[in-house]
Amino acid sequence: MCIISSGRPTEITHAYCKIVWIVGLPCDQVNTAIVTQIKTMGSYRLGPVTPSLVQSKHTSAPGQMESVNFTMSPTFRNLGCHLEGSSASAFWYSLMDNGTNYCNLYTVIQGSGLTRAPGFVEFSNEWLCLGYRRSTCQ
Numbered sequence: 001m002c003i004i005s006s007g008r009p010t011e012i013t014h015a016y017c018k019i020v021w022i023v024g025l026p027c028d029q030v031n032t033a034i035v036t037q038i039k040t041m042g043s044y045r046l047g048p049v050t051p052s053l054v055q056s057k058h059t060s061a062p063g064q065m066e067s068v069n070f071t072m073s074p075t076f077r078n079l080g081c082h083l084e085g086s087s088a089s090a091f092w093y094s095l096m097d098n099g100t101n102y103c104n105l106y107t108v109i110q111g112s113g114l115t116r117a118p119g120f121v122e123f124s125n126e127w128l129c130l131g132y133r134r135s136t137c138q
């Protein structure tokens, strides 16, 4: 398990990325957009889906897999959705992940069109997300 107890990089035991987005759409639309997008992406395998949690597994290279989750919770008066993405590599040797975990999250959100949704904002930093903003996603 990957545990961040105080957000310091030295306490990350596996390569890990966490991103928070706010989107000006109801969470059910956000959930549908993410599930639809993941189904189109060959390197992802959709896991259990509930209205508040979408689980998936991403294969970045043969034998190298990451757990990729999206959690939704409505914001004030359900006018928007607070969305949290987390991606974690299964193996310790992925610690130098070259942005894999960041891109696992970002490419889904970008592909789903949510980056163009009203009020879209993204929050993260280097402590929460390895390689944040230095990564070039393909």
Ligand SMILES: *[C@@H]1O[C@H](CO)[C@@H](O)[C@H](O)[C@H]1NC(C)=O
Residues within 6 Å of the ligand: 055, 067, 068, 069, 086, 087, 088
């Ligand atoms: C995704 O959710 C499952 C079920 O709660 C959990 O076991 C797994 O560790 C989560 N993965 C990430 C990257 O948060």
Ligand SMILES: *[C@@H]1O[C@H](CO)[C@@H](O)[C@H](O)[C@H]1NC(C)=O
Residues within 6 Å of the ligand: 093, 094, 096, 097, 098
């Ligand atoms: C990251 O990039 C370095 C240098 O190109 C490479 O040696 C290493 O295997 C890469 N790591 C992963 C997890 O792809």
